Amino acid sequence: MQLNFAAREVAIKLVYYGPGLSGKTTNLRALHQLVTEDCKGRLMTLETKDDRTLFFDMLPLVFHGLASATAEDARSTGLSLRVKVFTVPGQVIHASTRKLVLQGADGVAFIADSRRSETQSNAASFLDLKANLEDLGRAIGDMPVVIQFNKRDLPDVRPEAEVLALAQRGKEPVYQAVATSGAGVAETFVGLLHLTYSRLDREHQLSGKLAITPPELLELVSQRLGGASGQTLLGACLGGFRA
Amino acid sequence: MSTHTPEELVHDARLGLEDLLDRESLVELCESAHALFGIPVRVFAANGALLAAVAPVHEVCAYIDTVAAGQAACGAVVDGVKTAQPAVDVVHPCFTGQAYRITPLVYEGRSIGKIVVGPYLPLGAGRASAPILQQYEEPRLVEALARVPRASDATIRNLGKHLTTTLGLIVFSGHKALLTSSMHLATVTAGYKELEEKNRQIEGAFNRLKELDRLKSNFLATVSHELKTPLTSIIGYSEMLMEGLAGPLTSEQLDFSATIHDKGMQLLDLITGLLDMSKLESGTMTLRRRMMEIQPILHDVYTTVLPQAKKKGVELVLDATRESCELNADPERLRQVFINLVDNALKFTPTGGTVTIESRVMEDPADDDQAGLALLAPTESQVRVWIRDTGIGIPRYEHAKIFDAFYQVDSSTRRGYGGTGLGLSIVRRLVLAHGGTITVDKNEPEGTVFVVTVPSASHPMTQTSLPPPPVGTG
Numbered sequence: 077m078q079l080n081f082a083a084r085e086v087a088i089k090l091v092y093y094g095p096g097l098s099g100k101t102t103n104l105r106a107l108h109q110l111v112t113e114d115c116k117g118r119l120m121t122l123e124t125k126d127d128r129t130l131f132f133d134m135l136p137l138v139f140h141g142l143a144s145a146t147a148e149d150a151r152s153t154g155l156s157l158r159v160k161v162f163t164v165p166g167q168v169i170h171a172s173t174r175k176l177v178l179q180g181a182d183g184v185a186f187i188a189d190s191r192r193s194e195t196q197s198n199a200a201s202f203l204d205l206k207a208n209l210e211d212l213g214r215a216i217g218d219m220p221v222v223i224q225f226n227k228r229d230l231p232d233v234r235p236e237a238e239v240l241a242l243a244q245r246g247k248e249p250v251y252q253a254v255a256t257s258g259a260g261v262a263e264t265f266v267g268l269l270h271l272t273y274s275r276l277d278r279e280h281q282l283s284g285k286l287a288i289t290p291p292e293l294l295e296l297v298s299q300r301l302g303g304a305s306g307q308t309l310l311g312a313c314l315g316g317f318r319a
Numbered sequence: 320m321s322t323h324t325p326e327e328l329v330h331d332a333r334l335g336l337e338d339l340l341d342r343e344s345l346v347e348l349c350e351s352a353h354a355l356f357g358i359p360v361r362v363f364a365a366n367g368a369l370l371a372a373v374a375p376v377h378e379v380c381a382y383i384d385t386v387a388a389g390q391a392a393c394g395a396v397v398d399g400v401k402t403a404q405p406a407v408d409v410v411h412p413c414f415t416g417q418a419y420r421i422t423p424l425v426y427e428g429r430s431i432g433k434i435v436v437g438p439y440l441p442l443g444a445g446r447a448s449a450p451i452l453q454q455y456e457e458p459r460l461v462e463a464l465a466r467v468p469r470a471s472d473a474t475i476r477n478l479g480k481h482l483t484t485t486l487g488l489i490v491f492s493g494h495k496a497l498l499t500s501s502m503h504l505a506t507v508t509a510g511y512k513e514l515e516e517k518n519r520q521i522e523g524a525f526n527r528l529k530e531l532d533r534l535k536s537n538f539l540a541t542v543s544h545e546l547k548t549p550l551t552s553i554i555g556y557s558e559m560l561m562e563g564l565a566g567p568l569t570s571e572q573l574d575f576s577a578t579i580h581d582k583g584m585q586l587l588d589l590i591t592g593l594l595d596m597s598k599l600e601s602g603t604m605t606l607r608r609r610m611m612e613i614q615p616i617l618h619d620v621y622t623t624v625l626p627q628a629k630k631k632g633v634e635l636v637l638d639a640t641r642e643s644c645e646l647n648a649d650p651e652r653l654r655q656v657f658i659n660l661v662d663n664a665l666k667f668t669p670t671g672g673t674v675t676i677e678s679r680v681m682e683d684p685a686d687d688d689q690a691g692l693a694l695l696a697p698t699e700s701q702v703r704v705w706i707r708d709t710g711i712g713i714p715r716y717e718h719a720k721i722f723d724a725f726y727q728v729d730s731s732t733r734r735g736y737g738g739t740g741l742g743l744s745i746v747r748r749l750v751l752a753h754g755g756t757i758t759v760d761k762n763e764p765e766g767t768v769f770v771v772t773v774p775s776a777s778h779p780m781t782q783t784s785l786p787p788p789p790v791g792t793g
């Protein structure tokens with residue numbers, strides 16, 4: 077996180093992690109579609125021609141003028157939240173790029189492919205995430221992480237009941253998605269942003285300094301993501317809010 | 320170009336126009352815009368530096384410059400244009416009636432500079448009446464002003480918009496190119512370092528293997544040949560004596576031969592155990608892993624030990640799971656593990672007792688608190704095997720020690736059980752080498768239970784399990 081108090085600006089870095097072809101780039105595309113025009117920059121994708129992410133994708137989002145309803149003058153006290161969303165390349169050969177992109181991340185969305193056949197590569201990629209964080213001197217347990225089970229539209233996916241059972245036992249908030257149709261994309265993003273911002277808020281006492289609380293911020297950002305209320309988006313989460 | 324490190328670039332680096340643009344292309348862009356209407360075009364960076372300009376001086380401006388007061392007034396206008404940092408398009412007027420249009424350049428929500436178009440004469444602008452103009456000859460001034468390119472507000476706005484869009488695209492491409500090239504460089508550098516490191520490791524491993532190979536072929540070969548060969552003869556000949564191949568024996572002679580045979584067998588066990596230990600210790604014990612299930616192993620152990628159990632009058636029960644759980648393991652070594660455990664169980668269970676071999680597939684990972692459980696749990700099934708007996712039991716305070724090499728529970732009731740005390744220490748190392756665990760507990764109401772857990776083929780413990788840990792006596 078970078079906090080520029082004078083400019084009332086907070087910059088956050090979020091990383092979409094996961095095995096190759098699980099739908100990370102597709103999530104970013106869908107997110108880019110969802111966000112209102114004034115909040116987004118161009119989506120930068122660095123892909124090879126067979127869909128493979130070469131280095132990463134990057135989507136810059138800027139939410140200007142986020143002000144608590146109780147603040148006197150929205151313009152003068154509004155906060156600018158800058159969010160850069162990165163994806164990592166899934167292929168084994170790009171291990172060093174993954175680590176580079178991961179460094180300085182404030183939160184991670186793990187995009188898993190729900191098909192049973194991908195169980196193993198999901199787990200391997202998660203362990204890779206854990207190892208890379210450790211190399212960077214950070215523990216996965218201390219990182220805000222949400223998990224998305226993507227590609228729910230395909231046959232032979234782990235049934236919802238099973239996903240739910242797993243989610244309820246695990247620590248991380250779990251979301252289901254069909255990134256190609258945009259379903260679950262806003263939920264995952266908002267869930268991660270909320271988890272991440274709440275953590276930063278606790279660590280740096282942002283509420284006091286910036287006169288806006290995480291729940292207020294959640295609602296203001298959600299408004300610019302297609303209108304559903306922040307609480308509704310968070311409500312799509314399956315279990316996993318164990319501290 | 321940019322002085323940002325790759326680490327900064329994958330954050331929210333404050334990028335300037337100057338980082339992202341090629342100056343010469345920028346001049347070309349200004350030239351093409353200037354060619355359209357003859358109106359000067361300038362591009363400034365966020366810090367006010369002029370990055371490109373195609374701005375021939377209008378005749379009227381040159382004329383204004385000839386009078387000191389006019390020159391000063393012109394300077395003030397130009398300063399105003401230079402320092403302006405508007406958030407949206409603005410028109411900046413000149414006292415001559417001309418005007419500049421200033422369009423901010425924004426990238427990723429931040430100002431990165433501005434485009435200035437002008438001076439031009441706004442269509443429909445009235446005649447300027449600034450007092451300063453009275454110091455100039457009227458006809459000459461009017462004539463020069465008439466030659467200034469005229470443009471409607473809409474035209475200028477469109478020109479500004481076209482330029483910002485074009486520049487926006489160039490900046491985006493520049494950013495992308497900057498990221499791609501610096502990431503490429505960083506990846507290649509990191510890849511090179513990794514390769515170097517791997518090479519070093521491989522070289523180290525190779526040297527170690529060479530050394531081990533030497534040790535193995537020296538020490539192990541010596542032990543196995545020099546000790547085992549004569550021992551096999553001793554055992555073989557004592558057997559032949561007992562079978563009467565050298566003529567009939569007296570009962571005392573038969574007794575002596577039997578003792579020679581038994582002690583020889585014991586020694587052979589000890590040597591075989593020591594050989595295993597030394598292989599484990601030197602790291603030359605390699606697991607011949609293949610995809611397998613546990614049931615055939617347990618069944619084989621059961622049938623192997625059954626005659627021994629019958630002879631002793633101990634009931635042997637096999638209760639293997641029907642559920643499938645694929646292991647990536649060395650079947651020969653796992654067989655050794657369970658033979659050892661069942662053999663112990665029989666040895667320490669008196670006639671009339673029961674020894675049970677039970678196996679189950681466990682879906683639950685050990686630790687519900689681990690990160691990523693929703694992703695990891697489905698891969699973490701494991702096979703658990705219980706070897707229970709109703710024998711003499713092991714006092715709790717001995718539980719930690721029995722896995723040590725050569726350790727035997729020392730109590731008068733146990734004398735006469737024989738053995739070397741190596742079995743469990745080898746068993747434990749073999750289980751660990753498979754990424755598994757072994758524990759011992761009291762069986763209810765009496766006896767002992769050993770619990771062996773072996774991770775499934777997809778379990779991360781199998782993926783990451785190391786060569787067998789070296790043996791100490793501790």
Ligand SMILES: Nc1nc2c(ncn2[C@@H]2O[C@H](COP(=O)(O)OP(=O)(O)O)[C@@H](O)[C@H]2O)c(=O)[nH]1
Binds near residue numbers: 101102103227229253
């Ligand atoms: N059926 C289906 N296909 C998907 C979904 N999400 C992504 N895909 C497809 O999976 C492939 C890989 O997606 P991509 O976003 O490039 O994966 P990345 O490597 O994680 O960036 C593409 O062909 C996508 O169209 C989904 O929810 N359902």
Ligand SMILES: Nc1ncnc2c1ncn2[C@@H]1O[C@H](COP(=O)(O)OP(=O)(O)O)[C@@H](O)[C@H]1O
Binds near residue numbers: 665738742767
């Ligand atoms: N099932 C069992 N019941 C009672 N004691 C046991 C059992 N298994 C092992 N032990 C104790 O642990 C010791 C070490 O076992 P092990 O390493 O197999 O050596 P050994 O069988 O050669 O004595 C045994 O000597 C015995 O005291």
Ligand SMILES: [Mg+2]
Binds near residue numbers: 127128129
């Ligand atoms: Mg991709």
Ligand SMILES: [Mg+2]
Binds near residue numbers: 659663740
């Ligand atoms: Mg034994």
